Amino acid sequence: MSNYFTLFRLPENYDIDTNALAQTHRALIAQFHPDKFAAASAFEQKQALMMTATLNEAHRVLNDPLDRAAYLLQKQGINADAPEHTQFAPEFLIQQMEWRETLMDAKISQNIHELNQLAQTIAAEQKQLQQNLQAAFAQNQWEHAAEWVRQGRFLSKLAQEIHAAQE
Incomplete structure (x- = not known):
C-alpha cells in the first residue's frame, strides 16, 4: 500500500x-x-x-480527521478500530446513553429545537475530541489517540443519526 x-x-x-x-x-x-x-x-x-x-x-x-488518525495509528501498528477495543470509560458510556435517550425522545416528539441543541452539543464534543487527538499525536501518545478515535466513531455515528432525524 x-x-x-x-x-x-x-x-x-x-x-x-x-x-x-x-x-x-x-x-x-x-x-x-x-x-x-x-x-x-x-x-x-x-x-x-x-x-x-x-x-x-x-x-x-x-x-476525515478520524480516518486520518486511524491511518496514522496503523502506521504505528495500532488498529484503533479493532473489535477487541470495546472498553470505554463509564462516564463516556453514560453520556452516550443520555445523548441517545435525548435523541430518541426528540425524534418521538419531533422536537426540532431539541435535535438542533443536541447537534450543537455533539459538534462541540467532536471539536474537543479533535483537539485531544491533536495533543495526543503531538506528544506521541498513540494509545490515547486510539481511545479518542474510538470515541470519535461513536460521536460521528450519533451526529449522523441526529442529522437524519433533522431531515
Whole structure:
C-alpha cells in the first residue's frame, strides 16, 4: 500500500493543510483521469483507473480527521478500530446513553429545537475530541489517540443519526 501522505506530498502528521490536500487531489485526478487514457493500451487504462481509485481513497482518508488518525495509528501498528477495543470509560458510556435517550425522545416528539441543541452539543464534543487527538499525536501518545478515535466513531455515528432525524 502506498503512503497516502507521500502521495499528496504532505508531512506525515495529524495536522495537515486540507487546502493543499484538495489542490493536490484535483491536480493528480486530472493527471490520471481514465478519460485521458482512452487511446492508451488496456494495461495503461487499468493503471489509470487503479490510480484514480487510490487517489480518491487516500483523499477520503486524509480529509476525515478520524480516518486520518486511524491511518496514522496503523502506521504505528495500532488498529484503533479493532473489535477487541470495546472498553470505554463509564462516564463516556453514560453520556452516550443520555445523548441517545435525548435523541430518541426528540425524534418521538419531533422536537426540532431539541435535535438542533443536541447537534450543537455533539459538534462541540467532536471539536474537543479533535483537539485531544491533536495533543495526543503531538506528544506521541498513540494509545490515547486510539481511545479518542474510538470515541470519535461513536460521536460521528450519533451526529449522523441526529442529522437524519433533522431531515
